[in-house]
Amino acid sequence: MNAVADKKSVAFYTLGCKLNFSETSTIARDFDKQGFERKEFEEAADIYVINTCSVTENADKRFKSIVKKAQKQNKDAFTIAVGCYAQLKPEELAAVDGVDLVLGATEKFKITDYIHQLSKDEPAQIHSCEIDEADFYVGSYSIGDRTRAFLKVQDGCDYKCTYCTIPLARGISRSDTMENVIENAREIAAQDIKEIVLTGVNIGDYGKGEFGNKKHEHTFLDLVTQLDQVEGIERLRISSIEPNLLKNETIELVSKSRAFVPHFHIPLQSGSNELLGKMKRRYKRELYVDRVKKIKELMPDCCIGVDVIVGFPGETDDHFMDTYKFLSDLDISYLHVFTYSERDDTEAAVMEGVVPMNVRKKRSKMLRGLSVKKRRAFYESQLGKTKTVLWEAENKEGFIQGFTENYVKVKTYYNPELVNHLQPVQLLEIDEDGTVRVDIL
Structure with missing residues (x-):
């Protein structure tokens, strides 16, 4: 009898991007077809699947704490790592105490083929293709x-x-x-x-x-x-x-x-053309300005989100302030700020002009502060207008929340009948928590 033939429950944890969420769901449906019971990650399960991310160093570190969490729920559970970090550093993940199986970029979609080969008392198995495959x-x-x-x-x-x-x-x-x-x-x-x-x-x-x-x-x-x-x-x-x-x-x-x-999320990464060149981005800042102008010309209420990296090698104070001023002057709605972290096997990891970590963190804090101001200004520009909200399921301290079509986060008093409904509302005022209170029309 194989090691997991009678195992019937599985739980999932996803790190990283929306793409990872979509892939976790697809993998989970494969387990459903095999008759597994789906559990929450906080519950005891027979198998834990962790979909990993490697975009930042922090995602790597979080993996170990998530494995510990799974082991705490059930020390005899099988823990499987899939995703980007599993493809890049399979041996590193396999060495984490509690991990039983590591699957790379192509293998993760055949996960149910591998689980029957697992044995708890053996070293972790690795199945990882060359990325060219x-x-x-x-x-x-x-x-x-x-x-x-x-x-x-x-x-x-x-x-x-x-x-x-x-x-x-x-x-x-x-x-x-x-x-x-x-x-x-x-x-x-x-x-x-x-x-x-x-x-x-x-x-x-x-x-x-x-x-x-x-x-x-x-x-x-x-x-x-x-x-x-x-x-x-x-x-x-x-x-x-x-x-x-x-x-x-x-x-x-x-x-x-x-x-x-009317909502776009457009990566910028830097407002300095010199740094964009070092990053091998395929545009200059002037093109970015053109995109924002075109969007706002056709959709004045459009929400525009921006990705930006601080502390890239060679980023001087002047480069950073250039980016800060560029973003401050731009008609955008919020920022996703990434503190640069060195990644193995990338060109930037060996570039000169390393920015000290304390400087990276200071710059990151400044841009996050700018993001708060930008979002506030965007929300204020929408007050008094009528928009449509898609209400979400969660009851947060007596309130239901949702997003307008142009990505303004709003709330009203909780009513379960509103969940998953699109509803016209008038935007009234910004609450202390940053969401906008609305009047249901």
Whole structure:
């Protein structure tokens, strides 16, 4: 009898991005098909699956504490690591006390094939391909745990940004077929999910063939045009998209769209053209200004989020203040601030001009402060307006929360009948916790 034949419960933990959430959900559905009972991660389960991230050093460190948490729930449980960190550093993860199985980029989608080979009293098994072999596409989406779904449309990246390990962890850029994306969107809509967030590593690159060939069968514009016509989807949201791949035609489509909402998240990384060059980004700051102007011209209430990295090698005080002023003057709504951390096997890790960690943290704090001001100013600009909110399930101290189409976080007194409903509201005032109080219309 195999080691886990009679094991019937499984729990999942996801670190990192929306793409990881969509893939965890797909893996979880494979367990469902095999008859496993789904448990919360805080409960005792027979198998724990941890989907890892390697974008920052912090994600690496968190992995160990999550394994400990699983072991505390059930010391005899099997713990499996999958995802980006598992592809990049499989031996490192396998050495963590309590880990039984490590699966790389392609193997994670065959997880149920491996679990029957597990034995608790043996060293951790590693099944990890060479990343060049990650040349096929597995579609996925998350569902069932929230009022929105994350729909994966693309994987991998052909860009060579000098700070990034994602191409090493996920392989070349490849896309789902149009037919499959539309089918997945219909499946999601049929389950009364009101909002779909499109996700991937570099979604603006959508169209590269299913097996990584460079033949562009469809473009990102084709994709969003088709999705906008799928019945039953109330809202579509584009997650992160590179500024050089966000074309005028896409912005124009969103501005006239039935379902796409006025919200873009556009990575910048630095406001210094010199640093953008060192990062091997594929645009200059002038293009970024053009994108923001075009969006605001067509959609004045559009929410624009920005990724920015502080402390990249060679970033002087002048470079940083240049970025700070650039962002301060830009008509954007919030920032995601990343403190640069050295990643093995990246060009930036061996660059000169290392910025001391205390300086990185100080700069990060300054930009996070700027983000708070930007979000506040954006929220204030929306007060008095009528927007539509998608209400979420959680009861937070007697309040229900949700997001408007343009990503303003709002709240009103909790009413379970509102959950997963889209409702027109008037935005009244910003509360102490930063959310906006609304009047239901």
